[in-house]
Amino acid sequence: MTVRDPTPVPEHPSLEEVYEATPFSEAFWTYVNYIILNIFGWFRDFLRRTRIENRKGSAEYNPSGFVPLYQSYESFYTRNVYQRIADCFNRPIGGVPGGKLDLMERVTEDYNWSFNFTGNKITTINLGSYNYLGFANNNGPIADNVIESIKENGLATASSTQEFGNLKQHRKLESLVAQFLGTEDAIAFGMGFATNALNISSLCGKGCLILSDELNHTSLVLGARLSGAVIKVYKHNDMKHLERLLRDSIVSGQPRTHRPWQKILIIVEGVYSMEGSLCKLPELIELKKKYRAYLYLDEAHSIGAMGSRGRGVVDYWKCDVNDVDVLMGTFTKSFAAAGGYIAGKKELIDHIRINSHACAYAISMSPPVVEQIISVLNLLIDDDETREGRKRINQLAWNTRYFRQRLSKMGFIVYGHPHSPVVPALLYSPSKIAAFNREMLKRGVSVVTVGFPATPLVLGRVRFCLSASHTKEMLDDVLKYAEEVGDLLNMRQSKLNPKKPFHETELIAH
Amino acid sequence: MNVGIAQGERNPNSSWLNSRGVWLTYIILVFVLHFILLSIPYITTSVAWTLTTTIHNLCNYYLFHVVKGAPWETSDQGRARRFTFWEQIDDGIQWTGTRKFLQIVPVVLFFIASFYTKYDKTHFLINLATMLLAVVPKFPIFFGVRLLDINRY
Numbered sequence: 001m002t003v004r005d006p007t008p009v010p011e012h013p014s015l016e017e018v019y020e021a022t023p024f025s026e027a028f029w030t031y032v033n034y035i036i037l038n039i040f041g042w043f044r045d046f047l048r049r050t051r052i053e054n055r056k057g058s059a060e061y062n063p064s065g066f067v068p069l070y071q072s073y074e075s076f077y078t079r080n081v082y083q084r085i086a087d088c089f090n091r092p093i094g095g096v097p098g099g100k101l102d103l104m105e106r107v108t109e110d111y112n113w114s115f116n117f118t119g120n121k122i123t124t125i126n127l128g129s130y131n132y133l134g135f136a137n138n139n140g141p142i143a144d145n146v147i148e149s150i151k152e153n154g155l156a157t158a159s160s161t162q163e164f165g166n167l168k169q170h171r172k173l174e175s176l177v178a179q180f181l182g183t184e185d186a187i188a189f190g191m192g193f194a195t196n197a198l199n200i201s202s203l204c205g206k207g208c209l210i211l212s213d214e215l216n217h218t219s220l221v222l223g224a225r226l227s228g229a230v231i232k233v234y235k236h237n238d239m240k241h242l243e244r245l246l247r248d249s250i251v252s253g254q255p256r257t258h259r260p261w262q263k264i265l266i267i268v269e270g271v272y273s274m275e276g277s278l279c280k281l282p283e284l285i286e287l288k289k290k291y292r293a294y295l296y297l298d299e300a301h302s303i304g305a306m307g308s309r310g311r312g313v314v315d316y317w318k319c320d321v322n323d324v325d326v327l328m329g330t331f332t333k334s335f336a337a338a339g340g341y342i343a344g345k346k347e348l349i350d351h352i353r354i355n356s357h358a359c360a361y362a363i364s365m366s367p368p369v370v371e372q373i374i375s376v377l378n379l380l381i382d383d384d385e386t387r388e389g390r391k392r393i394n395q396l397a398w399n400t401r402y403f404r405q406r407l408s409k410m411g412f413i414v415y416g417h418p419h420s421p422v423v424p425a426l427l428y429s430p431s432k433i434a435a436f437n438r439e440m441l442k443r444g445v446s447v448v449t450v451g452f453p454a455t456p457l458v459l460g461r462v463r464f465c466l467s468a469s470h471t472k473e474m475l476d477d478v479l480k481y482a483e484e485v486g487d488l489l490n491m492r493q494s495k496l497n498p499k500k501p502f503h504e505t506e507l508i509a510h
Numbered sequence: 511m512n513v514g515i516a517q518g519e520r521n522p523n524s525s526w527l528n529s530r531g532v533w534l535t536y537i538i539l540v541f542v543l544h545f546i547l548l549s550i551p552y553i554t555t556s557v558a559w560t561l562t563t564t565i566h567n568l569c570n571y572y573l574f575h576v577v578k579g580a581p582w583e584t585s586d587q588g589r590a591r592r593f594t595f596w597e598q599i600d601d602g603i604q605w606t607g608t609r610k611f612l613q614i615v616p617v618v619l620f621f622i623a624s625f626y627t628k629y630d631k632t633h634f635l636i637n638l639a640t641m642l643l644a645v646v647p648k649f650p651i652f653f654g655v656r657l658l659d660i661n662r663y
Contacts, residue, residue, distance in 0.1 A: 027531035028538070035539075041581075071591060076581035218585075453582055457526040 276416020
């Protein structure tokens with residue numbers, strides 16, 4: 001792994017996030033696109049119902065006299081829109097998803113209802129994996145450590161944390177995480193989604209108020225709903241709306257009884273993976289101190305990836321770690337492992353150790369996974385600039401700035417914060433989503449394209465996930481291909497950055 | 511629960527009519543329909559306008575008040591399955607901008623059609639009937655009402 005620029009990139013936290021307005025022509029043609037898909041969908045459903053056409057999806061055998069279990073209208077979108085472009089999603093891979101990825105080539109004879117493997121493997125540049133620091137390898141010193149750990153500690157603890165599942169390794173991991181983040185203590189769980197879903201209810205309950213961002217991940221939404229607290233949603237990153245909600249809620253108190261709230265918890269994410277935006281941490285901390293609320297920061301995508309030392313958004317914004325009450329994160333993205341953690345004051349972690357559903361019922365983290373995280377953390381904690389950990393962090397930061405600058409200068413409409421490693425470029429319509437995906441695959445790049453209902457209706461996008469294992473040459477290739485495909489699909493319509501060809505978009509000092 | 515989605519929006523049907531450019535697209539498409547009808551040689555202007563309003567109102571009635579549920583799996587655990595599309599807009603809040611817009615369009619089309627058909631009796635009756643079909647089910651008093659148990663389940 002070569003580093004292009006060994007000197008660390010100067011970090012100025014920046015507040016500029018630009019979300020260019022959708023051009024009306026794009027929106028119009030996207031609606032026409034959906035209308036045509038709908039018309040054909042109704043037509044084909046009619047043919048299927050009257051058995052003129054074979055029903056290829058699974059259909060419910062509905063005996064007479066019984067109420068149907070499923071409404072076939074619910075899967076209208078899946079049958080008629082998703083299935084047409086299903087070869088762009090869920091592609092089987094033939095190797096480790098590092099900087100380059102091997103895809104198993106597959107063909108379909110009946111329009112994506114079923115696939116057959118041809119036996120070939122396509123090597124592609126991988127821009128679809130959350131491999132921010134490039135640790136996704138299955139050989140190397142870390143993998144050797146992991147294999148050693150399997151021989152010593154076995155594959156699973158087969159017990160919950162409160163019973164026999166807490167090994168010395170887990171305590172070592174937790175103290176390393178606390179040291180990495182700069183908090184007093186930490187606790188680790190086997191699954192990142194479950195960390196959110198199961199632990200928010202040990203923090204909040206009935207009589208509490210949760211203020212959550214519009215674009216929070218499903219795990220946070222589920223955790224908030226499971227806790228039984230009152231949930232109010234504020235517009236994404238809109239601090240004025242949040243303040244208004246805080247003031248109104250504190251003044252009016254709990255619903256019906258108007259008693260004061262037991263606790264107010266503001267839930268935000270560090271980096272929002274669909275938009276590529278960052279939370280506005282300094283303003284949030286100021287608000288939380290003013291109104292005496294608590295802050296829960298989910299750093300799933302930002303731990304390891306943001307900040308000059310890789311310690312997440314708190315490091316990026318240069319805030320005090322003690323100001324954030326609950327720091328949560330996952331090991332899935334930057335650490336190439338699985339699981340999640342919660343870090344904070346010792347009292348908080350002790351409380352969670354006793355009261356968390358995950359500690360009582362869920363199996364603790366598997367030992368080889370713990371070993372992987374410990375090895376990665378040992379690399380990242382090391383502050384020495386010439387060592388592996390810092391080199392990777394700097395490489396990722398350089399890649400991010402380089403790629404984002406060139407992409408937006410070429411005229412693509414790009415959302416998100418200029419320093420976030422998740423780069424969404426807008427495509428708008430479902431047909432373009434499929435076309436971009438397939439064209440890039442033909443040129444040897446695998447990307448993730450998302451549309452409705454994961455994004456708003458008109459805002460289909462391609463989401464590039466950058467990694468420290470991408471070299472400048474790889475990124476240049478991707479940019480050149482993106483330029484070709486962007487011209488084919490007429491994507492480069494930014495008015496803020498009118499489109500320029502690739503060779504004119506040389507990088508000026510960050 | 512659709513865990514693939516990043517957001518927590520329960521039913522996208524409630525908000526997509528507020529997206530950028532939908533209202534203008536709607537009006538443009540009605541006029542596109544009208545121009546297609548005008549280009550058929552044996553149809554006079556008045557017949558074309560009546561046909562436009564009739565087709566628009568019938569499609570409006572069917573898509574907003576007959577079809578129930580959403581064409582994708584929602585994460586609201588089936589709460590919207592009994593509701594028609596009109597009732598799902600903006601999660602049931604009445605008199606929002608979108609609802610007002612959708613109620614005005616059939617009325618405006620009725621006025622335009624009456625003008626172009628020179629207030630002829632048969633055309634008037636047809637246009638009035640379809641306009642009522644499109645506008646009356648949108649009244650707040652009819653929210654959740656299923657007359658004679660038609661389309662109840």
